[in-house]
Amino acid sequence: MNKALRRKIIITAAAWAVALLIFFPIFWMFLTGFKTEVEAIAIPPSLFFTPTLENYVAVRERADYFKFFWNSIYVSVGSTVLALVIAVPCSYAMAFFVGKRTKDTLVWMLSTKALPAVGVLVPIYLIFRDVGLLDVTFGLMIVYTLVNLPIVVWMLFSFFKEVPREVLEAGRMDGAQPKDELYHLLLPLSLPGIASTSLLAIILSWNEAFWSLNHPGLRLDEPAPAGAWPHLRRREVARRNTVATIKLTNIRKSFGDVDIIKGVSLGIDDREFVVFVGPSGCGKSTLLRLIAGLEEISDGDLFIDGVRSNDVPPAKRGLAMVFQSYALYPHMSVADNMAFSLRLAHVSKEEREKKVQEAARVLQLEPLLHRKPKELSGGQRQRVAIGRAIVRNPKVFLFDEPLSNLDASLRVQMRIELTRLHDELQATMIYVTHDQVEAMTMADKIVVLQTGLIEQVGSPLELYHHPNNLFVAGFIGSPKMNFLRGTVTAPKDGTVSVRLAGGDSMDVPVEPGRVKEGANVTLGVRPEHFRVSDRGLIRGEVLVVERLGGETFLHVKATTGELLTVQAEGDSPVRMHDNVGLQANPTDCHLFDQSGLAIPRTTRHPLAGEVRRGSHSAS
Template sequence: MADVVLKNVQKSFGKAKVIHGVDLDIRDGEFVVFVGPSGCGKSTLLRLIAGLEDITAGDLFIGGERVNDLAPAKRGIAMVFQSYALYPHMNVYDNMAFGLELAKSSKAEIDAKVREAARLLQIEALLDCKPRQLSGGQRQRVAIGRAIVRDPKVFLFDEPLSNLDAALRVQTRIEIAKLHTDTRATMIYVTHDQVEAMTLADRIVVLNAGHIEQVGTPLELYHRPANLFVAGFIGSPQMNLIPCQVAGVGPSEVLVSLPGGGSLSVPVQPDGVQAGDSVTLGIRPDHLRISPEGALSGRVELVEELGENHLLYVDAGQGRRLTVREPGDARHEAGSTVSLDLAREFCHLFRGTGEALPPLKGHTSPASPSPDLTSSAA
């Protein structure tokens, strides 16, 4: 068990810089998920931690030891790859035993560890099979088993579920969560799937273009995105983002003028914004309500029925499209005009630079995160 500390870690491939000075503290036993759009550097960051790529600059500590110059096998890590990366010519048993054998463990010890891992993952019956005889889900279990037997201080997962079909993905996700509860090992998990991120993580690291946008618990990111990027990235369907102007500023509110004439008082700290500034108002589809006298109005363009709820895509003028999620079946048809009410306590305001305005002090937002998990944006 160990913590993982990154200090100003940078990575360049030739002239192209792909990781721009990442600082991150991952605590012992924590489950941290790296998310971000493709090409954001999340996999590269994981490979830097694994030692599969060289760190261009900065320091990496695992369990207090600086490991920049250590080979992967000496770092006390184990890695599960997206493509499973099982040795095709070895059977399941040998796949799991290979690392221990190279570490010169005794036969008895190897056998005990492999069988224990196989029991844990319920693949005891498959020990004599070659990888090609296994299904995708079974292969991924073997890959996880290969990681377990190494008894690593840190588990690294590189999009381990993306080659599995939907049902299997949910099942394996639950098993990985269980593995974490059972072993209490530090785990770092890379994914582009925010459902995986939200469900598995103790903390999520949102990466974009080689730097960290925000670090925080899943709910913290959902309820208090630090900036426009995180606001747009976390949550599905996406948060509605409405450009508007500040009409006035009070001590504990900011008044914005909405497109179409209305105005809205948002309960956030003004923190220096002034009347006339351009800001972006953010509100999730769940927090827009159809009501007879809403602050916004528009024409329903499209209705998507999902059974338990439905989505309305509303054209709010000037090509601006708002998404509304309402429970149950739709009561409005495409083409009809609706007016929308905004739940002001769920509104976010972002400066022109993209940063969120801080919430009111002592104001209990629905998330109410514990203070020690306060996010730090890089």
């Protein structure tokens, strides 16, 4: 017998022993139910006896038994429904529109539960007697409703809190009003929670003895109140404008005392693919959420198509957002997921189907339209999330790290699909990522952020060839740029001579303006711009050789102690522990002053101003 099976058998024995022990009293009651009156009190208790049904016959003949039985059901179910009707809006409001006093309200509600029934029995008895509810079942139902209300509110609150926020935010971007959010998203999603809450409330009422002992009710003719459900309000559909521009002026965002965005100004042109990139915590996602309207802007102005939109609700900004976790509605099919925003906007069924079909065609989702999100692969879910954005025909698409949950090969494929999609839809897109490769490959314009501030804005090649500072230079390009310490020896017009720590000198073609002789500077050389040669600028020992086939990366420890990365040809003969010299073309080198700012190069790279778009590009 293997170990796992033996363990399972031991656990089975233990668990069943415990379960039977706990269940025994109920089993014994069941058994006693089949005994005659004499056998039931026999000493010792008899396990073997002739079963009889006489007790059940006796119960059946007592008409009042069934009356009481139905009373119990009527009161416990009725009071639970009533409590739910009252509690759902309340819990919803507390879970999602958190105010200063939400917590206090919640605690206070619980504390009413701590009010012992015996403490208020007398007044309630007297009130109900005077109102005429004392001897009716409906009166008991009201009592149970109120007794259970705090627990129902509280449990629903906890379950509502569990619903992933991104799904609700996606709903808000789709134009869901609080009511739609409640009926179409929150209630279906927290159905298991509502079911267990109801079950608990029913059981508590069912088990309740105190109030019914002191509050006998037998009448069954009271009507149940009907809940009045509000109607959905009609809304306009956001129209796609022909032009979609976004302008941020000095946007700030702080959470409490912490400033996340410290004054960002940026213009985004029509049909541009803009990528916000930066290390985690740089504020790029917050910036996106400010544009989306999911966070409130603390200071500064946001203009969408020239209209100040700081206070426009998210669904009315004409934007669509694709979330990192996709935030698909787990209880809806692919088609329903995509059509949800249109349904909220009261678009006709035919129109809805047409748009969903259209989006499914673009994204090759047609065979999957009837599946549920959980039946899809990661890439397919990603495409549904994009489809949900497409059907809304938004002015601007917002993407929050949409590829970070996919594996590497799928990420490359989706990168190509997104670029193709941008070309096909001709829409403005804003894309947030921490991956500089995604930024370089997809962007028309990259915005590099660090600690809530923009470090540089420009085309991919501009950032590559003309980084503003050490941070951008190190962040853009893979592998990272190498930095070497040096001193300025001869600042001339058009070139600056730099003596490296190793002793060799190089004339770098940059504008000398800011640097004086003797100033400490940093020389930046990208790995791909180093050449291995015998008489190099720098010498060092090769520590590691990484052969990728097409190219070889050498990790070199320079004589000055700096660790350098060098990209060599695929068939470079260099081996570990070789001593090599490294050479670089001065026009490929970058120079940074002591504060880390780049000293501008004398010649601009011919492709630095290039945008990727070809024939489709906007006039």
